[in-house]
Amino acid sequence: MMIKPKPALKPIVEFLTTCRKKTVTLKITCYKTGIDSKAALRVMRKLTKEGHLKLVEEGKLFNNKKGGVHSKNPTWKIADRKALPLALERKNKTGPVRDRMWKAMRIKRIFLLKDITKLADVKEATVMNYIKILERNKYARKVGKRSQRQGQNWQLIRNDGPKRPALKEYPEANNG
Numbered sequence: 001m002m003i004k005p006k007p008a009l010k011p012i013v014e015f016l017t018t019c020r021k022k023t024v025t026l027k028i029t030c031y032k033t034g035i036d037s038k039a040a041l042r043v044m045r046k047l048t049k050e051g052h053l054k055l056v057e058e059g060k061l062f063n064n065k066k067g068g069v070h071s072k073n074p075t076w077k078i079a080d081r082k083a084l085p086l087a088l089e090r091k092n093k094t095g096p097v098r099d100r101m102w103k104a105m106r107i108k109r110i111f112l113l114k115d116i117t118k119l120a121d122v123k124e125a126t127v128m129n130y131i132k133i134l135e136r137n138k139y140a141r142k143v144g145k146r147s148q149r150q151g152q153n154w155q156l157i158r159n160d161g162p163k164r165p166a167l168k169e170y171p172e173a174n175n176g
Contacts, residue, residue, distance in 0.1 A: 008039040009046075010088060016053075017084045023056060027073045044076060052087055054079050097122050101130050102164035105156045110143060112151045137167045 011033040016024065019032075030040050047053045059072035078084075097120070104119035105111060116127045131154055134140035143155045 008033075008035045008043045011035060012040060012043045012047075013084050013087055016047075016078055017081055019078070023075050023077050025073050025075050026059070041074075044074070047084075047087055048076065050087060052079055052084050053077065097126060098130055099164050101127060103162070105134075105140070105154075106159055106162070108156075110153055110155045112153060114151060133167055133169060136169075137165075137171055139165065139167070 012029060012035065015029060015032050026037060026041055026044065029035075029044065030037050033040065035043075044053060048055055053076040055074060056077050057075040059074040100120035101116055101122060104116045107119070108115055113124055113127055113131070116122075116131075117124050120127070131140055134156075135142075139156065139158045140154050141157050142152055144153045
């Protein structure tokens with residue numbers, strides 16, 4: 001039986017809203033919430049990016065109890081306690097998935113799979129599926145030679161404007 005990892009965002013936001021201090025460290029946050037440092041650091045960086053926290057100090061290296069591995073202990077200032085619960089709300093993605101991917105492809109023109117994955121906020125398999133449909137309908141093509149590790153470059157070769165084209169999943173072959 002696989003155990004799901006404990007979601008880190010909610011307990012950290014609850015801790016930060018009830019914390020009386022103006023600044024918090026990663027070590028204290030982990031201790032108070034019971035969340036491992038890797039997950040807590042990810043959440044703290046997310047909250048910093050959203051403007052709920054401000055990174056005050058990157059932190060000094062200290063010896064870890066597990067074999068002397070060094071870790072940092074960053075310090076953050078809580079920017080606005082009242083706005084912190086807003087971090088728990090889901091952000092609405094604008095428009096259907098394929099519309100977001102089409103828009104991202106039009107912006108980039110030549111793109112990697114991971115570019116569209118990030119810009120459109122969708123899974124790689126979804127992007128690859130849509131790219132293949134675009135390729136079959138002669139809207140996209142592979143460009144350049146890259147290693148498998150770097151990923152394949154794709155180019156949007158037909159751009160019909162901001163509205164996503166209505167495409168057939170498997171267009172009929174033209175035998176004429």
